Amino acid sequence: MSKAPLSILKIGGKIIEQPEVLEQVLYSFSQLKGPKILVHGGGKRASQLGQQLGIAAQMIEGRRVTDAATLEIVTMVYAGLYNKKLVALLQAKNCNAIGMSGADGNIIQAHKRQGWEHDYGFAGDIDKINTTAIQRLLEAAFTPVFCAITHDKKGQLLNTNADTIAAQVAQAMASFYEVSLYLCLDFNGVLLDPKDATSIIAHLNIEAYQRYQQKGIISGGMIPKLDNAFDTIKAGVSSVKICGPDSIMTGGTILS
Amino acid sequence: MSKAPLSILKIGGKIIEQPEVLEQVLYSFSQLKGPKILVHGGGKRASQLGQQLGIAAQMIEGRRVTDAATLEIVTMVYAGLYNKKLVALLQAKNCNAIGMSGADGNIIQAHKRQGWEHDYGFAGDIDKINTTAIQRLLEAAFTPVFCAITHDKKGQLLNTNADTIAAQVAQAMASFYEVSLYLCLDFNGVLLDPKDATSIIAHLNIEAYQRYQQKGIISGGMIPKLDNAFDTIKAGVSSVKICGPDSIMTGGTILS
Numbered sequence: 001m002s003k004a005p006l007s008i009l010k011i012g013g014k015i016i017e018q019p020e021v022l023e024q025v026l027y028s029f030s031q032l033k034g035p036k037i038l039v040h041g042g043g044k045r046a047s048q049l050g051q052q053l054g055i056a057a058q059m060i061e062g063r064r065v066t067d068a069a070t071l072e073i074v075t076m077v078y079a080g081l082y083n084k085k086l087v088a089l090l091q092a093k094n095c096n097a098i099g100m101s102g103a104d105g106n107i108i109q110a111h112k113r114q115g116w117e118h119d120y121g122f123a124g125d126i127d128k129i130n131t132t133a134i135q136r137l138l139e140a141a142f143t144p145v146f147c148a149i150t151h152d153k154k155g156q157l158l159n160t161n162a163d164t165i166a167a168q169v170a171q172a173m174a175s176f177y178e179v180s181l182y183l184c185l186d187f188n189g190v191l192l193d194p195k196d197a198t199s200i201i202a203h204l205n206i207e208a209y210q211r212y213q214q215k216g217i218i219s220g221g222m223i224p225k226l227d228n229a230f231d232t233i234k235a236g237v238s239s240v241k242i243c244g245p246d247s248i249m250t251g252g253t254i255l256s
Numbered sequence: 257m258s259k260a261p262l263s264i265l266k267i268g269g270k271i272i273e274q275p276e277v278l279e280q281v282l283y284s285f286s287q288l289k290g291p292k293i294l295v296h297g298g299g300k301r302a303s304q305l306g307q308q309l310g311i312a313a314q315m316i317e318g319r320r321v322t323d324a325a326t327l328e329i330v331t332m333v334y335a336g337l338y339n340k341k342l343v344a345l346l347q348a349k350n351c352n353a354i355g356m357s358g359a360d361g362n363i364i365q366a367h368k369r370q371g372w373e374h375d376y377g378f379a380g381d382i383d384k385i386n387t388t389a390i391q392r393l394l395e396a397a398f399t400p401v402f403c404a405i406t407h408d409k410k411g412q413l414l415n416t417n418a419d420t421i422a423a424q425v426a427q428a429m430a431s432f433y434e435v436s437l438y439l440c441l442d443f444n445g446v447l448l449d450p451k452d453a454t455s456i457i458a459h460l461n462i463e464a465y466q467r468y469q470q471k472g473i474i475s476g477g478m479i480p481k482l483d484n485a486f487d488t489i490k491a492g493v494s495s496v497k498i499c500g501p502d503s504i505m506t507g508g509t510i511l512s
Contacts, residue, residue, distance in 0.1 A: 052308075076332035079340045080335040080336020080337065084359055085413070088359040088412065091362050098356070099356075103343045103347055105352060141392075142361055
């Protein structure tokens with residue numbers, strides 16, 4: 001039996017901070033056919049607000065520590081300012097967006113990160129995705145817009161990475177839908193030559209990916225992104241597209 | 257044909273800022289049977305945040321002017337910090353809360369206040385309540401939690417009074433449900449003697465209200481609140497209860 005399609009687009013906070021780019025991305029998203037979900041990251045505004053309020057960002061080995069004051073700030077910026085801005089802009093495009101954190105409808109339950117060498121504060125690692133609740137929203141013709149805030153079902157909000165949320169929601173929904181995951185980055189796809197923006201690899205499977213890696217054609221920051229993307233496919237997601245603001249609808253690199 | 261019951265509780269921001277009182281109020285709310293909606297106000301935190309960021313609150317004749325910077329602050333505090341806090345606390349009580357602004361699901365469409373003597377900035381006067389969307393959420397077993405942010409369906413968020421939202425949602429939903437509106441204030445009901453907290457008037461109809469007013473027993477700030485409440489009843493809401501944190505479930509003053 002063929003499953004119905006579901007598109008999930010992940011965008012970073014940097015996109016939200018550039019009005020014209022955001023406009024273009026949200027237009028493309030609103031044009032995707034069938035049920036869809038938007039997942040958005042944070043961006044610099046939370047750090048800026050922290051600085052303005054005299055709350056210094058604490059980092060341990062490149063990871064942000066979410067203390068109580070920082071959790072308040074990210075809740076304000078991600079779940080408040082950014083999430084509602086995106087929803088209002090999508091509604092203006094007749095896309096029936098409904099903004100959510102993982103606490104809303106108990107959609108994403110997580111636990112405070114434990115057993116690591118350092119204490120990362122209110123950082124949440126995901127326990128489960130409430131696919132029933134997401135399906136109910138999609139069936140009621142809503143387009144969920146998720147920010148990177150989750151909860152522990154005991155009253156505590158938690159800060160969770162938006163890429164992880166997008167991947168885990170995609171994997172969980174793959175039991176019920178044919179899921180296409182779109183990862184919108186700064187550039188328009190995976191490049192054969194980093195100096196040539198037009199050298200986009202149109203299709204990439206795991207074998208070709210490994211060959212390109214061995215030859216050093218794909219390297220650096222693309223490796224963890226593509227590793228995660230191929231893991232998502234292994235976990236049942238039908239396709240992952242690496243794209244930029246210009247190539248959500250056509251172009252980009254399709255992984256399968 | 258008898259309609260199904262629907263409870264709508266309005267709480268002010270002051271309650272959210274007192275953890276023990278909030279706990280009690282949310283417990284009572286979670287115990288209300290049948291479909292229900294929570295509407296919450298803002299409180300001092302938005303003003304405090306504005307002060308910390310050097311954005312002075314502008315007031316014209318007792319009304320706050322919502323300039324662009326203030327709109328960002330109230331969106332962060334009301335739709336982010338407070339809304340998600342309430343949702344997480346309700347979820348911990350197994351109440352399936354889903355937090356929303358009026359932009360989400362296009363639930364509350366408003367327009368920027370116009371034609372007044374002064375410019376109040378991004379203050380929104382309500383045009384329509386999307387009862388279909390609210391019904392869909394209730395039927396999908398969600399408990400909507402509304403903050404005092406609306407939108408104009410053209411991409412602009414707006415700041416709207418929480419009492420007005422509660423009253424207008426109650427009136428709109430009265431076409432489909434037998435609506436009980438609970439207005440949770442600082443005190444436990446309408447008092448016969450303001451100095452005696454136990455002198456609560458259990459039931460109040462419009463005739464008795466007018467008599468009490470003529471005799472000067474009900475006066476001051478209670479008058480606009482009760483006028484609005486009786487207007488809501490005239491518009492089809494089945495009952496309005498004036499209550500405090502202790503008297504949501506039993507006690508308070510029932511208007512009819």
